[in-house]
Each structure stands twice: as structure tokens, then as C-alpha cells.
Amino acid sequence: MKNINPYPSEDELPPIKTLNEVDFSALYSYADYMRFEFEERLEIIKGQLFKMSPAPSRIHQGISGNIFGPIYNALKGKNCRVYTAPFDVRLAKKSVDDKEVFTVVQPDLVVVCDQTKLDKRGCIGAPDIVVEILSPGNNKKELINKYEVYEEAGVKEYWIVSPAHKTFFRYILDENGKFQPTKMLTEGEEVTTSLIPSLKLVLEEVFQD
Template sequence: MKNIKPYPTEEELPPVKTLNEIDFTASYSYADYMRFEFEERLEIIKGYIFEMSPAPSRIHQKISGRIYVPIYNALNGHKCEVYSAPFDVRLAKKTQEDKEVFTVVQPDIVVVCDQTKLDKRGCIGAPDIVVEILSPGNNKKELINKYEVYEEAGVKEYWIVSPSEKTFFRYILDDKGKFQPTKLLTVGEKVSTPIMPGFLLVLEEVFQD
């Protein structure tokens, strides 16, 4: 990253109580993130702060539930677990120390099959599936950066759902560690995945009014 100011992360630093105290030109880590005490939701992507929507819209919440429930039902008795936002996913590049983790995201839904990645604070490492439901507040830079960090971390499937366009798009990680795009799906089509045997997502049900 160019022209980004280092930000101190010493343990003795006081809590950050308001969003106004955030320096959006600084680089932040998960150690910094844990000091945030304000209500506004933020994500850190490659050290940069991104503001999240204050609260998801009704349509966003409805679609999230219609994806979450079939996943939850399919995973009954399975080693994998599903979580919905707010749920912190920390993506470390070198070590798992809080001060060395510069990406902390809250995807709408994640599926995690490796139980060792789960701790009391969320997930440390790549989920098997990440689901992002697009909102008007999503900006291009945020989406590009998320694509990059999910690919680098080794997320097996990255699902992008557009409520306004009623589309479902999926990237699948290949054996070289690169995302490969798949066909754009919409109402009338269904989604399955080898990660969750028996799972079937009917897009007509997901997007119905």
C-alpha cells in the first residue's frame, strides 16, 4: 500500500470510543479493531478501514435468511458449521497475532468445515464458503479487495448475491489457488456444492417477493 501512515498498536493504547477518532488514512490491525467501542460497524481490508451499512435492508435480511436456512438444514450432523453476520473472519498472512492481522471482515454468511479455525472471537483463517449479499453501499474498491483477500486466503467458494438484479455468481478456487468464475445464475436455476452434500438452493425461492 502506498501513502498509508503506520498506526501504533501498543497494548497500552486507550479504547477508541467514537468513529470520529478513526484516521481513515492510517493502517489498522485486528489489535486496533479490538479497541473500537463505538456502535458503527467497520471492516479492515489490507489495513484499510471500510464502513459498513448501519443496518442491512429488509430485502437484504430476507435473502440472507433464505440462504442461511437451507445451508443450516443441509449441515445437520455434518462437520461444517454456518454463521451469519455479525461474525468476525480474520485473514492472517504471516502470523495469527492480533497486531499482524490486517484483514477482518464480516461476510453475510460463512461456512467453516475446519473446527480448528473457530474460536471465541469468530474464525481465524479462510472459511470454506463466503457469501456476500450486495448492498447499495458496496463500493468497487471494497469488492475488488475482498475478491483478492478471499482468493489469497484460500476460500474455496465465494458467492456474490445481487438482490436488485436477482442474480447469483460464484467463484470456485482451483488447484492452483486461483478463483475461477462460473455461470451467472438467476431465477429458475438451482445451486449445489460438493462442500455440502445434499444442499440445494432454489434461486426462485431466494428471490421471490
């Protein structure tokens, strides 16, 4: 008589079809994340699940497009690529094995210059630039939780955009692997970065509705 293992391996675990099946107090990996079959979007930060905000507002999407366009144009003919959400970024610490990756995020935009980090599922490793556009209710997650994992992973620049206040804030990774804040910018000012020398992001145009 064939023995049936009552404790299947992680590879044999069934899909998670509804959000009600998710235990938000448990530790999750990217392997678990790949079992999610429900429509709601979740992120994993250091193994902890976070609900993402509802579908982005029209203003949020407009700002994303207003940032994406100039970056896309500035990167033509370059090795770097820009991607918009939904786009999985897996920040591995010790191993890139799905079961050992405990941070999976979906930033609003990312710029990736090392194409060896790209695969069919997104990006494995730190993007060069991460852009987060704040939405009501998720500011703490963006400013605290993601700040820590982006810094630890070695993201070179972390941009935070506030539609409500029409402000643009940028952290730059220093030679010691620590984020250093820059001046907060707003309408009437421009954003430039050494990572994309030809980019000039006019904030009046970014926040234009």
C-alpha cells in the same frame, strides 16, 4: 520518583470511543479493531479501514435467511457450521497475533468446516464458503477488495448475491489457488456445490420476498 512512559505499548492504548477518533488514512490491525467501542461497523482489508453499509434492508436480511436456512439444514450432522453477520473473519498472512492480522471482515454468511479455525471471537483463517449479499454503495468493495483477500486466503468458494438484479454468481478456487468464475444464475435455476453435496439452493426461493 516513578517514571511514566509517555508512549504506551499497543496493549496499553486506550479504547476508541467514537468514529471521529478514527484516522482512515492510517494502517490498522485486528488489535486496533478490538479497541473500537462505537456502534458503527468497520472492516479492515489489508490494513485499510472500510465503512460497512448501514443496517441491512429488510430484503437483504430476507435473502440472507433464505440462504442460511437450506445450508443449516444440509449441514445437520456434519462437521461444518454456518454463521451469519456480524461474525468476524480474521484472514492472517504470516502470524495469527492480533497485531499482525490486517484483514478483518464480516461477510453476510460463512461456512466453516475446519473447527480448529473457530474461537470465541469468530473465525481465524479462510472459511470454506463466503457469501456476500450486495448492498447499494458497497459493490466495488465486495467485487474487488474482498475478491483479492478471499482468493489469497484460500476461500474455496465465494458467492456474490445481487438483490437488485436477482442474480447469483460463484467463484471456485482452482488447484492453483485462483478463483474461476462460474455461470451467472438467476430465478428458475438452482445452486449446488461439492462442498455441501446435499444442498440444493432454489434461487426463486432465495429471492422470494
